[in-house]
Amino acid sequence: MIRFDYVRPADVAGATQAAHVGAAPLPEVRFLAGGTNLIDLMKENVERPTTVVDINRLPLVKIEAAPGGGLRLGALVSNAETADNAEVKARYPLLASAILAGASPQLRNAATNGGNLNQRTRCYYFYDTGTPCNKREPGAGCGAIGGVNRIHAILGASSDCIATHPSDMCIALAALDAVVNVSGPDGERQIPIADYHRLPGNEPWRDNTLQQGELVTSIDLPAGDFSTHYTYLKLRDRLSYAFALVSVAVALNMKDGKLDDVRIAVGGVAHKPWRVPEAEALLNGQDATPELFRQAAARILDGAVGQGGNDFKIELARRAIARALAQAVAGKPQSHTDKRIA
Amino acid sequence: MNTTTTSPTSAGTTTIPISLEINGQQQLLQVEPFVTLLDLLRERLQLTGAKKGCDHGQCGACTVIVDGKRINSCLKLAVSLDGASVTTIEGLGSPTKLHPLQQAFIDHDAFQCGYCTPGQICSAKALIDEGRCTSREDVREWMSGNLCRCGAYTNITDAVMEVMEQGAKT
Numbered sequence: 017m018i019r020f021d022y023v024r025p026a027d028v029a030g031a032t033q034a035a036h037v038g039a040a041p042l043p044e045v046r047f048l049a050g051g052t053n054l055i056d057l058m059k060e061n062v063e064r065p066t067t068v069v070d071i072n073r074l075p076l077v078k079i080e081a082a083p084g085g086g087l088r089l090g091a092l093v094s095n096a097e098t099a100d101n102a103e104v105k106a107r108y109p110l111l112a113s114a115i116l117a118g119a120s121p122q123l124r125n126a127a128t129n130g131g132n133l134n135q136r137t138r139c140y141y142f143y144d145t146g147t148p149c150n151k152r153e154p155g156a157g158c159g160a161i162g163g164v165n166r167i168h169a170i171l172g173a174s175s176d177c178i179a180t181h182p183s184d185m186c187i188a189l190a191a192l193d194a195v196v197n198v199s200g201p202d203g204e205r206q207i208p209i210a211d212y213h214r215l216p217g218n219e220p221w222r223d224n225t226l227q228q229g230e231l232v233t234s235i236d237l238p239a240g241d242f243s244t245h246y247t248y249l250k251l252r253d254r255l256s257y258a259f260a261l262v263s264v265a266v267a268l269n270m271k272d273g274k275l276d277d278v279r280i281a282v283g284g285v286a287h288k289p290w291r292v293p294e295a296e297a298l299l300n301g302q303d304a305t306p307e308l309f310r311q312a313a314a315r316i317l318d319g320a321v322g323q324g325g326n327d328f329k330i331e332l333a334r335r336a337i338a339r340a341l342a343q344a345v346a347g348k349p350q351s352h353t354d355k356r357i358a
Numbered sequence: 359m360n361t362t363t364t365s366p367t368s369a370g371t372t373t374i375p376i377s378l379e380i381n382g383q384q385q386l387l388q389v390e391p392f393v394t395l396l397d398l399l400r401e402r403l404q405l406t407g408a409k410k411g412c413d414h415g416q417c418g419a420c421t422v423i424v425d426g427k428r429i430n431s432c433l434k435l436a437v438s439l440d441g442a443s444v445t446t447i448e449g450l451g452s453p454t455k456l457h458p459l460q461q462a463f464i465d466h467d468a469f470q471c472g473y474c475t476p477g478q479i480c481s482a483k484a485l486i487d488e489g490r491c492t493s494r495e496d497v498r499e500w501m502s503g504n505l506c507r508c509g510a511y512t513n514i515t516d517a518v519m520e521v522m523e524q525g526a527k528t
Contacts, residue, residue: 022374022391022437048438055394055433056414068391070438096427120503121488122481123415125427126434256502353495 017059024070028199028233034069036201036229047071047231049092050126052119053135061145062136062152076130076233079103085239088197091130091232095185096121098129108237109349110246110267114188117250117352120257130232133186133196133212136223137179137287138259140164150176151220165325167261170333171317172286177220178323181213181288182259188248190281190289191265192237200230213288220287240277242267247343247350249336250283255355260284262333264340268299275299280341282316285333292316304345306338313337376440380405381449389436396420396431399446407447407476411505418504421477422446428484430503447476450483458524459483462517470508478504482518494519 025031035045046065048054049072057063074092079101082088087103098104099115119127127135136142141149141159148157160168160178168178186209194209213224226232246267252258263283269276278299282290295315302308313334320330339357343350348358373388380403389398396413399405399422408431411419415430422431423445451457459479462468469475481504491497497518498511506514 017392017394019392022435024437048435050433051435051438052415052430052433055435059413068435070435072438094427120418121485121500122418122421122428122430122503123433126429256499353493353499 017055018061018064020058020065021067022070023067024073026073028074028076028231031069031071031074032200032229032231034067035231045069045229049128049131050094051131052123052127053131057136057143060143062143071231082236082238087237089129089235089237091234092128094125095119095127095129095132096124099124107241107243108188108192109243110191110248110265111185111188111237113246113248113349113352114184114250114263114265117248117260117263118184129185129235132183133189133232133235134224134226135183138182139168139179142179151179151216154219154221161323165323167259167284168323168326169286170320170322170326170329171282171290172215172288173321173323174216174218174220176218177216177287179216179220179287180284181223181286183289184248184250184260184263184283186213187263187265187281187283187289189235189237190291191267191279192240192242193279195236195238196232197234197236198226198230199233200227202227204233206236209289210291216287223287242269242279244347245270245344247340247348248352249340249343249350249357250352251332251336262329262336264333264336266340266344268341268344270304270345273303275302275304275345278341280312280316280337282333282337285320285329290316292318299341304341306342309338309341310334312341374437374440376437378436378439378441379443381445387436391435391437393436394432395422395424395434395436395439395444398436399431399444405446405448408480409473409476411473411477416505417474417477418481419474419477421480421504423480423484426484426487428481445480447480450479457483458521459486459517462521463514466513466517466520467510468513468517469506469510474504474506474508478506478514482514482521485518486522491522497522 023034044066048068048070076090076092078090095115099112141147147159169180189209196207196212250260250263260283265281268278278296295312409419411417413432415433420432451460
């Protein structure tokens with residue numbers, strides 16, 4: 017592995033200071049939490065930090081009440097502990113389900129909530145330093161366009177990058193309208209999850225809207241009851257321990273027999289969790305019918321473009337959205353043990 | 359707690375003192391920042407039970423138990439674990455007194471080449487201690503982080519189920 021300087025600050029201020037030296041912050045500084053993605057990328061020579069700031073001793077390890085009746089997830093709480101938390105399971109089972117659909121028990125034990133937000137794409141070309149990648153090396157080109165692109169984006173891609181965001185957890189966070197709390201050299205701020213990740217555009221090396229030196233401290237789940245009508249439907253090449261080709265998080269309520277407050281977030285299709293408020297608006301106040309679900313799915317996939325190897329994702333996503341809506345309305349969330357799709 | 363830091367001019371070659379409890383023994387170690395827990399165990403401490411399969415967190419052969427939780431030791435910097443308690447396959451049983459899972463793996467022929475077995479057993483021990491699984495389907499899902507290239511999955515599941523159903527806290 018590459019050599020680097022190692023810093024282990026004891027508090028948040030120490031961490032953000034270590035990542036922000038004077039007026040010209042060091043671009044090669046990385047925060048280390050669970051390490052499941054960063055250490056791997058360092059072994060691959062994809063990430064080459066000169067300084068690693070180990071944040072594992074920071075006091076960001078609690079799940080507690082958030083202002084307004086929601087729940088605040090500490091950035092350093094592990095994915096496993098979050099999915100196993102009684103409050104999360106009771107009030108936000110969509111989040112628990114999405115977390116448990118991802119990675120392996122070992123990885124979920126090490127991986128943290130903050131790290132999950134910041135994990136990087138699993139695009140093969142991003143990992144393979146022998147191939148061009150604009151995300152890894154700005155200006156180098158994109159190997160995936162015209163290359164092997166079965167796992168790549170069908171929505172929101174650019175001529176510079178067609179990588180997808182890999183997280184399951186973040187797809188549920190998007191449906192739940194989570195808010196990311198960050199701390200940085202200029203103080204603290206809140207970023208709605210919809211604005212946290214970004215599309216590649218002509219700066220594909222920027223996965224999110226964090227500024228240099230900013231650290232995720234916690235994630236707030238707003239109050240709300242989606243404990244009955246929800247599902248996380250994940251479709252992949254293996255039944256376990258694989259990234260999503262397409263995944264769909266749905267949370268909704270039923271009010272006087274009609275659909276209400278419907279949220280649909282789609283994973284595996286874009287550089288960020290994909291939500292289309294106009295599609296959700298089509299559903300609110302309506303009867304739950306297969307035809308309406310198909311219309312909403314079509315609206316979400318408006319503008320979808322295949323790259324050759326991933327053309328199948330457009331129809332797969334269309335059907336997955338309709339199926340997930342039916343599961344959520346029926347109150348029958350997808351099981352991640354019994355893999356049969358209900 | 360004081361901030362720990364290496365010299366900015368040292369380019370990561372300075373060692374950092376850490377304390378780890380490994381299989382019940384307290385160890386004071388000087389470790390370079392880039393050393394993973396797996397490399398520390400295998401190359402420094404001659405605990406070669408945990409295996410370097412893929413070295414990328416994909417195969418689970420390096421699985422050990424840290425503070426009661428199973429993790430991939432290949433993806434953890436040893437320095438970040440200062441103060442932790444680590445259990446490896448060497449800490450689970452002995453040649454004269456096998457751990458129930460070790461015996462069950464033998465009884466059920468739950469391996470061929472054996473390379474993944476220490477990771478499988480550490481993972482299975484944690485799985486049983488987690489107390490979440492009740493069915494074969496559960497066990498298969500919650501053992502999915504441990505690959506077996508010989509394809510002994512059916513027998514591995516049999517072995518884990520047997521010990522789990524005996525209800526003995528492992």
